[in-house]
Amino acid sequence: MDLRFTEQQEILKKSARDFLTKECPKAKVRELEHDAKGYDPDLWQKMADLGWLGFNIPEEYEGMGYSFEDLTVHMEEVGRNILPGPYMSTVVNTFAIVAAGADELKKDLLPKISYGKCILTLAWLEENGQFDASGITLKAAQKGSDFVLNGTKVFVDGAHIADNMIVVARTKESAKAEDGVTLFVVDAKAAGIKSTVIPTIAHDHLCEVVFKDVAVPAKNVLGKVDKGWEILQMIIRKGSILKSAESLGGLQSVVEMTVAYSKERVQYDRPIGAFQALQHKMSDMWIAMGTSKYLLYEAAWMESNGIPNAKEASMAKAYINEAYKLVGALGVKLHGGIGTSYDHDVPLFFRRAKAADTVYGSTDYHRELVAQFIGLK
Amino acid sequence: MDFNLTDAQKAHRDEVFKVCAELNKKKPKTWVGFESQFDDEVGWEFHKLCAKEFAKRGWLALGWPKEYGGKGDMMDKVLFQEGRGYYDLPGSDIFGVAMLAPTLLAAGSEELKKEFLPKIANAELMFCELWSEPNAGSDLAGLTATAIRKGDEFIVNGQKTWNTGAHFADWAFGVYKSDPNGKKHHNLTFLLCDMKSPGVTVKSIPYMSGTHVYNEVYLDDVKMSAKYIVGQENEGWAVVNVLAGFERSNLDMVYGLVRGIEELVEFCNETKKNGKPLSQDPIVRNRIADLSCSLEAVRCLAYRVADQQNRNEMGLMDAAAVKIFASELMEKYSHLASDILGPYGQVKNSPWAKMGGTVEYTYQGCFVPIVSMGTNEIQRNIIAWYGLGLPRMK
Numbered sequence: 138m139d140l141r142f143t144e145q146q147e148i149l150k151k152s153a154r155d156f157l158t159k160e161c162p163k164a165k166v167r168e169l170e171h172d173a174k175g176y177d178p179d180l181w182q183k184m185a186d187l188g189w190l191g192f193n194i195p196e197e198y199e200g201m202g203y204s205f206e207d208l209t210v211h212m213e214e215v216g217r218n219i220l221p222g223p224y225m226s227t228v229v230n231t232f233a234i235v236a237a238g239a240d241e242l243k244k245d246l247l248p249k250i251s252y253g254k255c256i257l258t259l260a261w262l263e264e265n266g267q268f269d270a271s272g273i274t275l276k277a278a279q280k281g282s283d284f285v286l287n288g289t290k291v292f293v294d295g296a297h298i299a300d301n302m303i304v305v306a307r308t309k310e311s312a313k314a315e316d317g318v319t320l321f322v323v324d325a326k327a328a329g330i331k332s333t334v335i336p337t338i339a340h341d342h343l344c345e346v347v348f349k350d351v352a353v354p355a356k357n358v359l360g361k362v363d364k365g366w367e368i369l370q371m372i373i374r375k376g377s378i379l380k381s382a383e384s385l386g387g388l389q390s391v392v393e394m395t396v397a398y399s400k401e402r403v404q405y406d407r408p409i410g411a412f413q414a415l416q417h418k419m420s421d422m423w424i425a426m427g428t429s430k431y432l433l434y435e436a437a438w439m440e441s442n443g444i445p446n447a448k449e450a451s452m453a454k455a456y457i458n459e460a461y462k463l464v465g466a467l468g469v470k471l472h473g474g475i476g477t478s479y480d481h482d483v484p485l486f487f488r489r490a491k492a493a494d495t496v497y498g499s500t501d502y503h504r505e506l507v508a509q510f511i512g513l514k
Numbered sequence: 515m516d517f518n519l520t521d522a523q524k525a526h527r528d529e530v531f532k533v534c535a536e537l538n539k540k541k542p543k544t545w546v547g548f549e550s551q552f553d554d555e556v557g558w559e560f561h562k563l564c565a566k567e568f569a570k571r572g573w574l575a576l577g578w579p580k581e582y583g584g585k586g587d588m589m590d591k592v593l594f595q596e597g598r599g600y601y602d603l604p605g606s607d608i609f610g611v612a613m614l615a616p617t618l619l620a621a622g623s624e625e626l627k628k629e630f631l632p633k634i635a636n637a638e639l640m641f642c643e644l645w646s647e648p649n650a651g652s653d654l655a656g657l658t659a660t661a662i663r664k665g666d667e668f669i670v671n672g673q674k675t676w677n678t679g680a681h682f683a684d685w686a687f688g689v690y691k692s693d694p695n696g697k698k699h700h701n702l703t704f705l706l707c708d709m710k711s712p713g714v715t716v717k718s719i720p721y722m723s724g725t726h727v728y729n730e731v732y733l734d735d736v737k738m739s740a741k742y743i744v745g746q747e748n749e750g751w752a753v754v755n756v757l758a759g760f761e762r763s764n765l766d767m768v769y770g771l772v773r774g775i776e777e778l779v780e781f782c783n784e785t786k787k788n789g790k791p792l793s794q795d796p797i798v799r800n801r802i803a804d805l806s807c808s809l810e811a812v813r814c815l816a817y818r819v820a821d822q823q824n825r826n827e828m829g830l831m832d833a834a835a836v837k838i839f840a841s842e843l844m845e846k847y848s849h850l851a852s853d854i855l856g857p858y859g860q861v862k863n864s865p866w867a868k869m870g871g872t873v874e875y876t877y878q879g880c881f882v883p884i885v886s887m888g889t890n891e892i893q894r895n896i897i898a899w900y901g902l903g904l905p906r907m908k
Binding site for chain 2: 140396411416417427428431437449501504
């Protein structure tokens with residue numbers, strides 16, 4: 138057992154921190170919240186030049202081929218800073234193409250993603266807001282060698298600027314809802330697709346996407362027709378870990394900012410951090426951080442080493458969802474009035490904690506999975 | 515990062531679980547939880563039986579230097595805690611094995627190490643702690659019991675309290691004011707004492723559940739030999755800090771909860787309410803799953819503490835976090851289990867009890883780890899002061 142970061146991981150952390158501190162200050166984060174695109178194309182290109190978009194793409198497809206654990210460590214640093222735009226979506230959904238895409242599709246898309254020329258996202262949730270398979274109703278009907286998609290998806294990250302999206306569609310009605318779900322790689326600019334940005338707490342450009350008679354060639358099916366749910370489970374599992382890493386990074390920023398502020402802010406002739414009422418809350422924030430870390434690293438280490446970890450991934454997502462929200466709220470409260478201001482950084486994280494908790498499954502969704510894993514019949 | 519155990523560690527862990535599973539079968543019927551070892555003779559005999567079994571295998575000296583009979587490393591010690599914790603077994607003296615032995619190794623004279631370490635490792639001597647006083651709990655500056663030196667002896671007078679297991683212990687370690695005019699932090703002496711010494715009187719303080727855990731200990735002109743000073747005379751404060759630094763990874767507590775949740779899951783699968791198994795109640799599922807996530811989180815952090823200790827890094831903040839989190843998780847567990855049992859949550863170990871009466875026991879017993887070994891409030895101060903660098907209160 139050795140629960141320390143490797144030397145390479147320390148370097149990855151430092152380079153991500155240095156880069157984002159310089160290239161993505163909080164003023165830019167706030168500016169992009171109200172930008173029509175919601176991301177900075179120049180920054181995206183610089184990230185690609187550093188290899189960030191190809192971390193998890195095998196070298197044969199022009200990627201870096203880093204381990205999942207390394208990627209997790211990197212995402213924690215990204216979360217510490219906040220990086221607007223569909224970076225997480227692109228990276229997480231790339232795994233599905235690597236694992237289940239036809240060779241032609243891989244050769245086409247993976248180098249593009251790696252070079253920063255393709256933004257990828259996931260069209261999964263629908264108006265019913267369900268995370269389980271019975272929530273999938275968007276229809277994909279076979280027509281010759283093509284499929285035709287009709288229906289509406291919601292909360293699709295950056296669909297309005299994406300190049301491709303993985304659409305979770307129903308190809309068969311079945312007694313078992315998981316059977317009959319198919320994943321399609323769809324050109325996000327194809328005829329019949331209309332994306333509209335939904336106003337959300339983090340201004341993070343989640344879209345409603347209406348599909349009207351959208352034709353998709355059969356070669357764009359990921360894996361097998363009707364058998365896409367399993368691939369989605371992989372996306373959810375890996376996404377849960379990486380999203381939790383991002384949340385853990387944000388959570389750490391809030392702890393650090395709050396502790397630093399409490400040492401500077403003077404009331405009653407002393408720094409407010411000298412008051413035990415505040416000290417104990419900050420200790421609780423620190424405990425939430427410590428407990429989140431190793432739960433996450435365990436899940437990431439297992440994923441990296443091919444050890445079955447669906448339980449640990451769900452535990453990490455459920456736990457860190459709540460830890461981030463708790464720490465975010467305490468951060469706001471301990472800052473007092475200034476903590477409630479739009480121009481302050483703490484509420485920036487607080488709002489993102491809420492946004493993060495439903496991505497790749499809410500707390501209650503993952504707790505239900507955990508209930509099954511621990512043997513509740 | 516690597517969460518794997520080595521093959522040797524896995525083998526040791528398997529052996530620990532095997533031995534503990536066997537001992538578990540010999541548990542007295544009256545056993546409801548860890549403090550049952552102090553409640554009556556039956557519990558204490560079981561404690562000694564387990565201790566002998568562990569001593570035989572060298573498990574009470576895990577992580578000690580070889581020259582004092584040590585075996586294995588800190589990770590082996592942690593794996594031993596897991597098995598013992600999972601089966602809720604006594605047998606590892608919380609004062610002798612967990613606290614005094616590492617303190618002697620760090621701050622004791624060669625004579626004291628040679629005299630006491632083998633007896634602790636062989637489970638020949640059981641210790642208790644003479645620490646708190648009616649007016650000195652977390653803040654030892656308020657100590658009033660005195661140890662006045664006369665030649666090669668100290669004459670000790672005063673009252674100690676919350677002395678867990680003092681009614682069975684053979685020896686005690688304690689701290690006393692040895693220089694009434696000395697400066698703060700330089701006026702205390704850390705002494706070992708035979709509990710059979712004339713002038714030692716032990717009186718029970720019943721725990722809220724009625725069990726006998728704690729005592730008050732009265733010391734009237736008790737003679738303690740100067741050769742039993744740990745550290746230097748009048749420098750007991752430094753020894754206290756050494757001892758307090760031996761934060762455990764608390765994996766025994768964590769693994770006790772692992773077992774508790776397994777038993778709760780089993781109970782919910784087997785028990786029907788309104789014609790349906792309790793396990794199908796979505797609220798029950800959500801709450802147990804929530805607790806399981808927290809448990810896995812603290813289990814992983816406890817490994818982090820163990821990993822640090824194995825490299826001789828202190829990890830004081832993480833250890834404090836584990837102590838706070840695990841003890842409060844035990845409280846949460848007891849409330850959840852008690853809610854699930856409904857009216858049976860209040861029933862003591864008896865023919866009417868569900869889950870062997872352990873829930874009623876834990877509902878009250880959970881305060882022991884919360885308030886002992888430095889209350890959780892003090893632990894939060896430790897994190898704030900030493901971990902976060904916040905100003906100490908004056």
